[in-house]
Amino acid sequence: MLNLDFHPTGRHFLQIPGPSPVPDRILRAMSLPTIDHRGPEFGALGLKLLAGIKDIFKTRHPVMIYPASGTGAWEAALVNTLSAGDHVLMYESGHFASLWAKMAARLGLSTEFLAYSGADADLPHAPSWRRGVQADLIEERLRKDSEHRIKAVCVVHNETSTGVTSNILAVRQAIDAAKHPALLLVDSISGLASADYRHDEWGVDVTVSGSQKGLMLPPGISFNAISPRAIEASKTAKLPRAFWDWAEIIELNQGGYWPYTPSTNLLYGLSEALEMLQAEGLDQVFARHQRWGAGVRAAVNAWGLPIQCADPALYSPVLTGVITPPGVDADALRRLIHQRFDMSLGTGLGKLKGRMFRIGHLGDSNDLTLLATVAGVEMGLKLAGVKLAGSGIQAAMDHYASHLAPADLKKAAV
Numbered sequence: 001m002l003n004l005d006f007h008p009t010g011r012h013f014l015q016i017p018g019p020s021p022v023p024d025r026i027l028r029a030m031s032l033p034t035i036d037h038r039g040p041e042f043g044a045l046g047l048k049l050l051a052g053i054k055d056i057f058k059t060r061h062p063v064m065i066y067p068a069s070g071t072g073a074w075e076a077a078l079v080n081t082l083s084a085g086d087h088v089l090m091y092e093s094g095h096f097a098s099l100w101a102k103m104a105a106r107l108g109l110s111t112e113f114l115a116y117s118g119a120d121a122d123l124p125h126a127p128s129w130r131r132g133v134q135a136d137l138i139e140e141r142l143r144k145d146s147e148h149r150i151k152a153v154c155v156v157h158n159e160t161s162t163g164v165t166s167n168i169l170a171v172r173q174a175i176d177a178a179k180h181p182a183l184l185l186v187d188s189i190s191g192l193a194s195a196d197y198r199h200d201e202w203g204v205d206v207t208v209s210g211s212q213k214g215l216m217l218p219p220g221i222s223f224n225a226i227s228p229r230a231i232e233a234s235k236t237a238k239l240p241r242a243f244w245d246w247a248e249i250i251e252l253n254q255g256g257y258w259p260y261t262p263s264t265n266l267l268y269g270l271s272e273a274l275e276m277l278q279a280e281g282l283d284q285v286f287a288r289h290q291r292w293g294a295g296v297r298a299a300v301n302a303w304g305l306p307i308q309c310a311d312p313a314l315y316s317p318v319l320t321g322v323i324t325p326p327g328v329d330a331d332a333l334r335r336l337i338h339q340r341f342d343m344s345l346g347t348g349l350g351k352l353k354g355r356m357f358r359i360g361h362l363g364d365s366n367d368l369t370l371l372a373t374v375a376g377v378e379m380g381l382k383l384a385g386v387k388l389a390g391s392g393i394q395a396a397m398d399h400y401a402s403h404l405a406p407a408d409l410k411k412a413a414v
Contacts, residue, residue, distance in 0.1 A: 020363025046256025070210035073222035158191030304389030
Protein backbone atom coordinates (compact mmCIF):
# COMPACT_ATOMS: atom_id res chain seq x y z
CA MET A 1 0.00 0.00 0.00
CA LEU A 2 1.20 3.52 -0.77
CA ASN A 3 2.45 5.24 2.37
CA LEU A 4 0.39 8.43 2.28
CA ASP A 5 1.99 9.60 5.54
CA PHE A 6 5.37 9.93 3.81
CA HIS A 7 5.67 13.63 2.92
CA PRO A 8 9.35 14.64 2.86
CA THR A 9 10.25 18.27 2.32
CA GLY A 10 11.27 19.26 -1.19
CA ARG A 11 10.68 17.31 -4.35
CA HIS A 12 11.40 13.65 -4.86
CA PHE A 13 14.28 13.11 -7.28
CA LEU A 14 12.90 10.79 -9.95
CA GLN A 15 16.13 9.89 -11.75
CA ILE A 16 15.00 6.65 -13.35
CA PRO A 17 15.05 6.42 -17.16
CA GLY A 18 11.27 6.76 -17.35
CA PRO A 19 8.69 7.62 -16.35
CA SER A 20 10.58 10.88 -16.47
CA PRO A 21 9.88 13.97 -14.33
CA VAL A 22 6.86 15.77 -15.81
CA PRO A 23 7.11 19.56 -16.29
CA ASP A 24 4.57 21.60 -14.32
CA ARG A 25 3.38 23.14 -17.58
CA ILE A 26 2.29 19.71 -18.81
CA LEU A 27 0.69 18.81 -15.47
CA ARG A 28 -1.35 22.02 -15.63
CA ALA A 29 -2.51 21.23 -19.16
CA MET A 30 -3.64 17.78 -18.03
CA SER A 31 -5.72 19.33 -15.25
CA LEU A 32 -8.09 21.03 -17.71
CA PRO A 33 -11.72 19.85 -17.70
CA THR A 34 -12.36 16.74 -19.78
CA ILE A 35 -14.28 17.40 -23.00
CA ASP A 36 -16.49 15.25 -25.23
CA HIS A 37 -14.19 12.97 -27.25
CA ARG A 38 -16.77 13.01 -30.05
CA GLY A 39 -17.26 16.78 -30.06
CA PRO A 40 -15.83 19.37 -32.48
CA GLU A 41 -13.28 20.74 -29.98
CA PHE A 42 -11.76 17.31 -29.56
CA GLY A 43 -11.63 16.75 -33.31
CA ALA A 44 -9.57 19.92 -33.68
CA LEU A 45 -7.24 18.78 -30.88
CA GLY A 46 -6.88 15.35 -32.51
CA LEU A 47 -5.89 16.79 -35.88
CA LYS A 48 -3.32 19.04 -34.21
CA LEU A 49 -1.81 16.11 -32.31
CA LEU A 50 -1.71 13.79 -35.31
CA ALA A 51 0.13 16.42 -37.33
CA GLY A 52 2.51 17.37 -34.53
CA ILE A 53 3.53 13.85 -33.58
CA LYS A 54 4.64 13.19 -37.17
CA ASP A 55 7.27 15.90 -36.74
CA ILE A 56 8.69 14.12 -33.68
CA PHE A 57 8.99 10.81 -35.53
CA LYS A 58 10.17 12.67 -38.66
CA THR A 59 7.61 11.00 -40.86
CA ARG A 60 5.02 12.00 -43.45
CA HIS A 61 3.01 8.86 -42.83
CA PRO A 62 0.38 7.91 -40.21
CA VAL A 63 1.17 7.62 -36.51
CA MET A 64 -1.17 5.51 -34.38
CA ILE A 65 -1.81 6.89 -30.88
CA TYR A 66 -3.03 4.27 -28.39
CA PRO A 67 -4.31 4.68 -24.80
CA ALA A 68 -1.81 2.02 -23.72
CA SER A 69 1.72 1.39 -22.51
CA GLY A 70 4.66 0.75 -24.79
CA THR A 71 4.03 -2.98 -24.35
CA GLY A 72 0.70 -2.51 -26.10
CA ALA A 73 2.40 -0.73 -28.97
CA TRP A 74 4.87 -3.65 -29.25
CA GLU A 75 1.90 -5.97 -29.72
CA ALA A 76 0.24 -3.62 -32.19
CA ALA A 77 3.38 -3.55 -34.34
CA LEU A 78 3.51 -7.35 -34.49
CA VAL A 79 -0.15 -8.23 -34.96
CA ASN A 80 -0.73 -5.65 -37.69
CA THR A 81 2.13 -6.86 -39.88
CA LEU A 82 2.57 -10.60 -39.31
CA SER A 83 0.77 -13.95 -39.40
CA ALA A 84 0.98 -16.98 -37.12
CA GLY A 85 4.14 -18.97 -37.77
CA ASP A 86 5.98 -16.11 -39.49
CA HIS A 87 9.71 -16.12 -38.75
CA VAL A 88 11.01 -12.98 -37.06
CA LEU A 89 14.68 -12.07 -36.59
CA MET A 90 15.33 -10.18 -33.34
CA TYR A 91 18.50 -8.88 -31.72
CA GLU A 92 19.32 -9.33 -28.04
CA SER A 93 20.66 -5.97 -26.90
CA GLY A 94 19.09 -5.95 -23.44
CA HIS A 95 16.09 -6.72 -21.27
CA PHE A 96 13.47 -4.98 -23.40
CA ALA A 97 14.66 -6.64 -26.61
CA SER A 98 14.26 -9.94 -24.74
CA LEU A 99 10.74 -9.08 -23.59
CA TRP A 100 9.68 -8.14 -27.13
CA ALA A 101 10.98 -11.50 -28.36
CA LYS A 102 9.07 -13.27 -25.58
CA MET A 103 5.89 -11.48 -26.64
CA ALA A 104 6.42 -12.44 -30.29
CA ALA A 105 6.73 -16.10 -29.32
CA ARG A 106 3.56 -15.93 -27.20
CA LEU A 107 1.69 -14.49 -30.18
CA GLY A 108 2.55 -17.56 -32.24
CA LEU A 109 5.49 -16.18 -34.19
CA SER A 110 8.71 -18.11 -34.81
CA THR A 111 11.52 -16.08 -33.26
CA GLU A 112 15.27 -16.14 -33.80
CA PHE A 113 17.57 -14.19 -31.47
CA LEU A 114 20.93 -12.85 -32.63
CA ALA A 115 23.45 -11.58 -30.08
CA TYR A 116 27.02 -10.41 -29.65
CA SER A 117 29.14 -13.49 -29.05
CA GLY A 118 32.31 -11.93 -27.61
CA ALA A 119 33.57 -12.01 -24.04
CA ASP A 120 33.33 -9.30 -21.40
CA ALA A 121 35.39 -9.10 -18.22
CA ASP A 122 32.96 -6.89 -16.28
CA LEU A 123 29.80 -8.82 -17.18
CA PRO A 124 30.81 -12.30 -18.41
CA HIS A 125 27.23 -13.57 -18.11
CA ALA A 126 25.75 -10.80 -20.30
CA PRO A 127 28.31 -9.53 -22.84
CA SER A 128 25.70 -8.64 -25.46
CA TRP A 129 23.99 -6.31 -22.98
CA ARG A 130 26.92 -3.88 -23.15
CA ARG A 131 26.85 -3.36 -26.91
CA GLY A 132 24.56 -2.22 -29.67
CA VAL A 133 22.93 -4.07 -32.53
CA GLN A 134 25.54 -5.47 -34.92
CA ALA A 135 24.14 -4.79 -38.36
CA ASP A 136 26.70 -7.07 -40.04
CA LEU A 137 25.29 -10.09 -38.18
CA ILE A 138 21.81 -9.20 -39.42
CA GLU A 139 23.05 -8.85 -43.00
CA GLU A 140 24.89 -12.18 -42.79
CA ARG A 141 21.78 -13.96 -41.50
CA LEU A 142 19.49 -12.40 -44.11
CA ARG A 143 21.84 -13.38 -46.95
CA LYS A 144 21.44 -17.00 -45.86
CA ASP A 145 17.65 -16.69 -45.99
CA SER A 146 17.31 -17.28 -49.74
CA GLU A 147 13.68 -18.36 -49.37
CA HIS A 148 12.81 -15.13 -47.52
CA ARG A 149 11.28 -16.97 -44.57
CA ILE A 150 12.20 -14.07 -42.30
CA LYS A 151 9.31 -11.60 -42.47
CA ALA A 152 10.56 -8.93 -40.08
CA VAL A 153 13.66 -7.71 -38.28
CA CYS A 154 13.00 -6.29 -34.78
CA VAL A 155 15.58 -4.16 -32.96
CA VAL A 156 15.66 -1.69 -30.08
CA HIS A 157 16.92 1.83 -30.81
CA ASN A 158 17.72 2.99 -27.26
CA GLU A 159 17.84 0.01 -24.90
CA THR A 160 16.48 1.39 -21.63
CA SER A 161 17.90 -1.45 -19.56
CA THR A 162 21.50 -0.76 -20.59
CA GLY A 163 21.98 2.78 -21.87
CA VAL A 164 23.10 1.67 -25.34
CA THR A 165 21.81 3.44 -28.46
CA SER A 166 22.04 1.38 -31.66
CA ASN A 167 22.56 2.56 -35.24
CA ILE A 168 19.18 2.02 -36.90
CA LEU A 169 20.26 3.35 -40.30
CA ALA A 170 22.99 0.68 -40.36
CA VAL A 171 20.32 -2.00 -39.78
CA ARG A 172 18.27 -0.69 -42.71
CA GLN A 173 21.39 -0.64 -44.89
CA ALA A 174 22.14 -4.23 -43.87
CA ILE A 175 18.65 -5.36 -44.89
CA ASP A 176 18.99 -3.54 -48.22
CA ALA A 177 22.50 -4.92 -48.84
CA ALA A 178 21.12 -8.43 -48.38
CA LYS A 179 18.36 -7.57 -50.88
CA HIS A 180 15.84 -8.93 -48.39
CA PRO A 181 12.15 -7.89 -48.22
CA ALA A 182 11.86 -8.18 -44.41
CA LEU A 183 10.07 -5.37 -42.62
CA LEU A 184 12.07 -3.31 -40.12
CA LEU A 185 10.36 -2.88 -36.73
CA VAL A 186 12.06 -0.63 -34.18
CA ASP A 187 11.43 0.05 -30.50
CA SER A 188 12.29 3.69 -29.76
CA ILE A 189 10.26 3.92 -26.56
CA SER A 190 13.02 5.68 -24.63
CA GLY A 191 14.80 7.21 -27.61
CA LEU A 192 12.02 9.27 -29.18
CA ALA A 193 12.28 13.02 -28.46
CA SER A 194 15.57 12.54 -26.58
CA ALA A 195 17.86 11.01 -29.20
CA ASP A 196 18.00 11.66 -32.93
CA TYR A 197 15.44 9.45 -34.69
CA ARG A 198 14.31 9.53 -38.34
CA HIS A 199 11.52 7.12 -39.19
CA ASP A 200 11.26 7.92 -42.90
CA GLU A 201 14.91 8.66 -43.67
CA TRP A 202 16.11 5.48 -41.96
CA GLY A 203 13.57 3.32 -43.78
CA VAL A 204 11.78 2.04 -40.69
CA ASP A 205 8.47 0.28 -41.29
CA VAL A 206 7.06 0.43 -37.75
CA THR A 207 8.44 2.53 -34.91
CA VAL A 208 7.12 1.81 -31.41
CA SER A 209 7.25 4.49 -28.72
CA GLY A 210 5.63 5.69 -25.51
CA SER A 211 4.70 8.86 -23.68
CA GLN A 212 6.68 8.56 -20.44
CA LYS A 213 10.24 9.16 -21.65
CA GLY A 214 11.40 11.97 -23.94
CA LEU A 215 7.86 13.27 -24.41
CA MET A 216 7.86 14.08 -20.66
CA LEU A 217 4.36 12.74 -20.00
CA PRO A 218 3.04 10.21 -17.49
CA PRO A 219 2.67 6.64 -18.80
CA GLY A 220 -0.50 5.82 -20.70
CA ILE A 221 0.01 6.73 -24.36
CA SER A 222 1.91 4.68 -26.93
CA PHE A 223 2.57 4.98 -30.64
CA ASN A 224 3.08 3.12 -33.89
CA ALA A 225 4.61 5.20 -36.68
CA ILE A 226 3.98 3.20 -39.84
CA SER A 227 5.31 3.16 -43.39
CA PRO A 228 3.34 2.48 -46.61
CA ARG A 229 4.99 -0.98 -46.71
CA ALA A 230 3.72 -1.69 -43.22
CA ILE A 231 0.21 -0.62 -44.19
CA GLU A 232 0.32 -2.97 -47.18
CA ALA A 233 1.53 -5.80 -44.95
CA SER A 234 -1.35 -5.15 -42.56
CA LYS A 235 -3.85 -5.93 -45.33
CA THR A 236 -2.72 -9.56 -45.51
CA ALA A 237 -1.47 -10.14 -41.93
CA LYS A 238 -3.47 -12.84 -40.17
CA LEU A 239 -2.63 -12.48 -36.47
CA PRO A 240 -5.83 -11.65 -34.52
CA ARG A 241 -6.31 -7.98 -33.83
CA ALA A 242 -9.24 -5.78 -32.90
CA PHE A 243 -8.32 -2.93 -30.55
CA TRP A 244 -4.86 -2.63 -32.16
CA ASP A 245 -6.08 -2.68 -35.78
CA TRP A 246 -4.63 0.19 -37.79
CA ALA A 247 -7.30 0.33 -40.51
CA GLU A 248 -10.18 1.69 -38.42
CA ILE A 249 -7.88 4.07 -36.55
CA ILE A 250 -6.51 5.54 -39.79
CA GLU A 251 -10.05 6.05 -41.07
CA LEU A 252 -11.35 7.88 -38.00
CA ASN A 253 -8.11 9.83 -37.54
CA GLN A 254 -8.95 11.71 -40.73
CA GLY A 255 -11.42 13.71 -38.66
CA GLY A 256 -9.24 13.82 -35.51
CA TYR A 257 -11.09 11.02 -33.72
CA TRP A 258 -10.44 7.43 -32.56
CA PRO A 259 -12.59 4.28 -32.66
CA TYR A 260 -12.30 3.95 -28.86
CA THR A 261 -12.27 6.33 -25.91
CA PRO A 262 -8.88 8.08 -26.03
CA SER A 263 -6.89 9.30 -23.02
CA THR A 264 -8.34 12.80 -23.24
CA ASN A 265 -6.39 14.54 -20.50
CA LEU A 266 -3.15 12.78 -21.41
CA LEU A 267 -3.68 14.09 -24.93
CA TYR A 268 -3.92 17.62 -23.48
CA GLY A 269 -0.50 16.93 -22.00
CA LEU A 270 0.80 15.57 -25.31
CA SER A 271 -0.33 18.75 -27.04
CA GLU A 272 1.63 20.82 -24.53
CA ALA A 273 4.68 18.58 -24.83
CA LEU A 274 4.67 18.90 -28.62
CA GLU A 275 4.52 22.69 -28.32
CA MET A 276 7.47 22.68 -25.92
CA LEU A 277 9.59 20.43 -28.14
CA GLN A 278 8.74 22.36 -31.29
CA ALA A 279 9.54 25.70 -29.65
CA GLU A 280 12.94 24.47 -28.48
CA GLY A 281 13.68 22.67 -31.75
CA LEU A 282 14.51 18.97 -31.92
CA ASP A 283 18.19 19.51 -32.74
CA GLN A 284 18.58 21.56 -29.58
CA VAL A 285 16.61 18.99 -27.59
CA PHE A 286 18.99 16.26 -28.75
CA ALA A 287 22.07 18.39 -28.00
CA ARG A 288 20.72 19.12 -24.52
CA HIS A 289 20.36 15.43 -23.73
CA GLN A 290 23.81 14.62 -25.13
CA ARG A 291 25.32 17.29 -22.88
CA TRP A 292 23.45 16.06 -19.80
CA GLY A 293 24.59 12.49 -20.45
CA ALA A 294 28.22 13.54 -20.94
CA GLY A 295 28.22 15.31 -17.57
CA VAL A 296 26.84 12.27 -15.76
CA ARG A 297 29.35 9.97 -17.49
CA ALA A 298 32.17 12.32 -16.45
CA ALA A 299 31.10 11.67 -12.86
CA VAL A 300 31.00 7.89 -13.32
CA ASN A 301 34.46 7.92 -14.91
CA ALA A 302 35.79 9.99 -12.01
CA TRP A 303 34.43 7.41 -9.56
CA GLY A 304 36.34 4.73 -11.47
CA LEU A 305 33.24 2.60 -12.09
CA PRO A 306 32.46 0.87 -15.43
CA ILE A 307 29.71 2.30 -17.61
CA GLN A 308 27.26 -0.36 -18.76
CA CYS A 309 27.62 0.68 -22.41
CA ALA A 310 31.05 -0.56 -23.47
CA ASP A 311 31.18 1.47 -26.71
CA PRO A 312 31.52 5.25 -26.20
CA ALA A 313 30.14 5.83 -29.70
CA LEU A 314 26.83 4.31 -28.55
CA TYR A 315 26.39 6.07 -25.20
CA SER A 316 22.73 6.87 -24.64
CA PRO A 317 21.74 10.52 -24.15
CA VAL A 318 18.79 9.29 -22.10
CA LEU A 319 20.38 7.27 -19.30
CA THR A 320 23.68 5.98 -17.99
CA GLY A 321 24.04 2.46 -16.62
CA VAL A 322 26.64 2.05 -13.86
CA ILE A 323 28.15 -1.34 -12.99
CA THR A 324 28.86 -1.77 -9.29
CA PRO A 325 32.04 -3.49 -8.03
CA PRO A 326 31.85 -7.25 -7.43
CA GLY A 327 30.19 -7.95 -4.11
CA VAL A 328 28.29 -4.63 -4.05
CA ASP A 329 24.53 -5.20 -4.42
CA ALA A 330 23.29 -2.45 -6.72
CA ASP A 331 19.73 -2.80 -5.44
CA ALA A 332 20.83 -2.43 -1.81
CA LEU A 333 22.70 0.71 -2.88
CA ARG A 334 19.57 2.04 -4.58
CA ARG A 335 17.50 1.40 -1.46
CA LEU A 336 20.05 3.21 0.68
CA ILE A 337 20.01 6.25 -1.62
CA HIS A 338 16.22 6.28 -1.69
CA GLN A 339 15.94 6.09 2.09
CA ARG A 340 18.59 8.69 2.83
CA PHE A 341 18.15 11.17 -0.02
CA ASP A 342 14.61 10.61 -1.41
CA MET A 343 15.97 9.79 -4.87
CA SER A 344 14.92 6.94 -7.16
CA LEU A 345 17.44 5.32 -9.49
CA GLY A 346 16.70 2.67 -12.11
CA THR A 347 17.22 -0.95 -11.15
CA GLY A 348 19.21 -3.52 -13.08
CA LEU A 349 16.80 -5.67 -15.08
CA GLY A 350 16.95 -9.32 -16.09
CA LYS A 351 20.55 -10.53 -16.37
CA LEU A 352 21.76 -7.27 -14.81
CA LYS A 353 19.74 -7.57 -11.59
CA GLY A 354 21.87 -6.52 -8.64
CA ARG A 355 24.94 -5.74 -10.78
CA MET A 356 24.11 -2.24 -12.01
CA PHE A 357 21.88 0.79 -11.53
CA ARG A 358 20.65 3.36 -14.03
CA ILE A 359 20.72 7.15 -13.83
CA GLY A 360 18.10 8.87 -15.99
CA HIS A 361 18.95 12.27 -17.49
CA LEU A 362 15.78 13.23 -19.32
CA GLY A 363 12.44 14.92 -18.71
CA ASP A 364 12.06 17.99 -16.51
CA SER A 365 15.76 18.33 -15.61
CA ASN A 366 18.58 20.87 -15.74
CA ASP A 367 22.25 21.16 -14.75
CA LEU A 368 21.51 21.61 -11.06
CA THR A 369 19.07 18.69 -11.04
CA LEU A 370 21.76 16.42 -12.43
CA LEU A 371 24.47 17.77 -10.13
CA ALA A 372 22.22 17.01 -7.17
CA THR A 373 21.64 13.54 -8.64
CA VAL A 374 25.38 12.92 -8.93
CA ALA A 375 25.83 14.17 -5.34
CA GLY A 376 23.17 11.79 -4.05
CA VAL A 377 24.74 8.84 -5.83
CA GLU A 378 28.23 9.75 -4.63
CA MET A 379 27.08 10.05 -1.02
CA GLY A 380 25.28 6.73 -1.32
CA LEU A 381 28.36 5.01 -2.76
CA LYS A 382 30.48 6.29 0.12
CA LEU A 383 27.91 5.23 2.72
CA ALA A 384 27.86 1.77 1.11
CA GLY A 385 31.62 1.53 1.52
CA VAL A 386 32.48 1.70 -2.18
CA LYS A 387 35.99 3.05 -2.71
CA LEU A 388 35.92 5.82 -5.32
CA ALA A 389 38.83 6.94 -7.46
CA GLY A 390 37.81 10.59 -7.33
CA SER A 391 35.02 13.14 -7.04
CA GLY A 392 32.21 12.65 -9.53
CA ILE A 393 30.55 15.83 -8.32
CA GLN A 394 33.59 17.90 -9.23
CA ALA A 395 33.91 16.19 -12.61
CA ALA A 396 30.26 16.85 -13.45
CA MET A 397 30.52 20.49 -12.32
CA ASP A 398 33.62 20.97 -14.44
CA HIS A 399 31.90 19.47 -17.46
CA TYR A 400 28.75 21.57 -17.26
CA ALA A 401 30.72 24.73 -16.50
CA SER A 402 33.00 24.23 -19.50
CA HIS A 403 30.33 23.06 -21.95
CA LEU A 404 27.64 25.69 -22.43
CA ALA A 405 24.04 24.61 -22.83
CA PRO A 406 22.58 24.96 -26.37
CA ALA A 407 20.42 27.91 -25.24
CA ASP A 408 23.47 29.68 -23.77
CA LEU A 409 25.43 29.13 -26.98
CA LYS A 410 22.63 30.85 -28.89
CA LYS A 411 22.75 33.82 -26.51
CA ALA A 412 26.54 34.03 -26.81
CA ALA A 413 26.29 34.17 -30.60
CA VAL A 414 23.95 37.19 -30.55
